[in-house]
Amino acid sequence: MIELKEIDKYIESRFQRIFILKGINLKVEQGEFVTLMGPSGAGKSTLLNILGLLDDDYSGEYLIEGKAIHTMRDRDRSALHKSEFGYIFQAYHLIDELTVFENIETPLLYRKVPGSERKSIIANLLDRFNMVAKKDLFPSQLSGGQQQLVGIARAIAGRPKVLLADEPTGNLHSAQAKEIMEVFQELHREGTTIVQATHARENADYGTRLINLVDGKVTTDEKITHV
Known part of the structure; x- marks a missing residue:
């Protein structure tokens, strides 16, 4: 489904090239639940940005369904x-001028989902994340954890084929984090391909594959087996 071939990402300094990613070769099959782990600065967020078509400033080849990006x-x-x-996103990236309801609605508008269906999808998500009372509030009126929940609801509202998550539980308390990971697991069972970057090993255990990055390189790539 997704294939990266010899992906390099670097910045040119005065005296040398500083690599953020180096020689990344990666295949993600449809329906996998992949976790990227590694220390801060290992390149996890950069790799997610490339996978999500948010960054095209790299060398190497990126193929989706065999087609070169x-x-x-x-x-x-x-x-x-x-x-x-x-x-x-780790930093939420909610639209300040839109309410909680309108932020979640955004991807559904892109996909031209009919109005009645949009309302139903959003109502279910608001209920699922206990945010019904917050639907008319703006991001500035929410806590960090609440903003993160809105960001997660927005990301899954349109039932994307590929869900990319950068530290999805970083601003949530443990009960919320567990709930979100169970939502991910449910989406995965329904066929969504998921790639998450996290520091939390317990989050990785919800997935099917664990990739460790160090200094912009893949050091290990292993299957996770569930008993």
Whole structure:
């Protein structure tokens, strides 16, 4: 489904190239639940940004369903990003001028989901995350944990084929974190491909595969077996 070949990402300093990612070769099959782990600065977020078509400043080849991303027109790449991917950002990236309801609605508008269906999907998500009373509030009126829940609801509202999550439980208390990981597990069972970056080993245990990154390189890539 997704294949990266010899991906390098670097910045040019005055005297040398500083690599953020180096020689990344990675295949993610449809329906996998992959966890990226590694210390801060290992390249996890950068790799997620490349996978999610948010960063095209790299060398190497990125293929989706066998088609090379660099051969696509900008318009087609943008359409692919909006139709296939859901993204949970570490820094929320909610739209300040929109309410909780309107933020969650955004990907559904991109996908031209009819109004009555949009309302039903959002109502279910608000109920699931105990946010019904917050639906008319703006991001600035929410706590960090609440903003994260809205970001997660927005990412999964459109039922993306690929869900990319950058430290999805980083601002949540343990009960909320467990609930979110169980939602991910449910989405995975329904066929969603998930790639998450996390520091939490217990989050990795919900998935099917664990990839460790150190200094921008893959050091280990192993299957996770569930008893």
